[in-house]
Amino acid sequence: MRVLLVLNSGSSSLKFQVFDADTLAVVATGKVAGIGGAARLTARFPAGGASVDELLARHDHDGALQAVLGLIDAHDDGWTPVATMHRVVHGGPAFRAPVFVTPEVMAQLQALAPLAPLHQPFNLAGIAAADRLIAGVPDIACFDTAFHAGHGELQHTFALEVGLRERGVRRYGFHGLSYEWIACRLAAEHPALAAGRVVVAHLGNGASLCALQAGISVDTTMGMTALDGLPMGTRCGALDAGAVTYMIRALGMDVDEVEHALYERSGLQGLSGISNDVQTLLASEDPRAAFALTYFAHKVAQQVAQMAVSLGGLDGLVFTAGIGENAGSLRDAVLGRLEFLGSFEALVIPANEERMMAVHAQRLLQTLAS
Structure with missing residues (x-):
């Protein structure tokens, strides 16, 4: 075979x-x-x-x-x-x-x-x-960046001077293979919704959101690196850039120490001081665990609203990845904070980045053979 x-x-x-x-x-x-x-x-x-x-x-x-x-x-x-x-x-x-x-x-x-x-x-x-x-x-x-490559200048530009932007300091976005798979499943299983305005929430140890307009990525919460946007398992998400310079200048941390703190000691782990695992936090009676989960749900809802602005409204919200698929109480907490947006469809679709990669490989190999 x-x-x-x-x-x-x-x-x-x-x-x-x-x-x-x-x-x-x-x-x-x-x-x-x-x-x-x-x-x-x-x-x-x-x-x-x-x-x-x-x-x-x-x-x-x-x-x-x-x-x-x-x-x-x-x-x-x-x-x-x-x-x-x-x-x-x-x-x-x-x-x-x-x-x-x-x-x-x-x-x-x-x-x-x-x-x-x-x-x-x-x-x-x-x-x-x-x-x-x-x-x-x-x-x-x-x-993981390719699905977002068609973003307009408004979406991929940082408010920095042109010299820095010309040297690649811009937004790229990530989790693209996951979002592309969800776009494919929506087109196959929910064609009316796929033609509209959908936010996909890829919520796992790494987490981000993507705004889909007729199945095309028009905006996303991650930026130049996989550190931006939502708080994650151990990553901080969006952070005042001045906090980084403060850590270096006032707290005496070197670049490696700052990088380690932001990537590996922040997010749910940093907020709770207990774990980056949502199931562990849900089972805990420690108030820090409850705070970390509430914070996460609040930030997801805030940034869903941000993506809705890029879409000019919201027809559907799709949850995917480990947390999105399995943590029903967190989904409910997010949806509860978004009731002010009015009626929209909420779905759970399993992630399958590996199959998306296999689809791409099959297409490339067919092109090579033709």
Whole structure:
């Protein structure tokens, strides 16, 4: 069977799905967790077959990918990878659609690493590992920024002097693969709503909103990096830029300390002092947990209203991703704060960025073959 291998490489994990290259049926899904420590491979096969749960001898990204490839090689159906897709968080202004990875493309993506320091280096590590370990199979980069590439100047511009803007200091937006998938599902399942004004709330450990007009992204809450907009699991979201200069000048923090504080010790974790996990916070009786959740719901509602301004109204609100799909009380808290907007449809649609990547790969491979 010809298969497509979809990889999502993080700092300590490698998520993967294997699709039938012709039908896009999922034939395997899994994750290597604990990269850099006690790495463990877990996998399941939706069409049947024993699940896998095993510790790995190697703990680096190469070892994680080798374990996934071994899983594929050992399968009775004789799977043959024909392409490997990689989620890449930042494509900058140049990459507006998925591309085959070349050395030149890799060099451009490496230059964007400072814009997504928690994601880009590890996304690229996955590509490098695949290039070494899967000879002759093309690598395809799919970008979280690409879906927002058509934003107008009003949406992507910061109020900065032109010299800085010309050097790439602008808004890009993220979670584009998730939003593109939701736009596809809306078109297929809710065509009347898809033709209208919809805000999609991708609420997970990373969180943002996207304003869709007839299925096209016209605005989003994340900016130049994946730090802006909504508060998240450990990221602060929108912050007075002067707070950063205060941390450096008055509090004596260096750039690395500030970056660590904003990316890894803020958000729900920082607000509660307990956890970045919503289920943990919902189960807690600590008032700090309740405050963190109330703060999060309040900010989501505020920024939904902001997206509604960009759309000139609101016909629908779609919740997706881990929190959006599973935390009903938080959805209710957001919707309660938006009653003043009048009537609009509220939906929950599961995220499926991996399938969106497989769709892109199938299209690119067909173009290559024609």
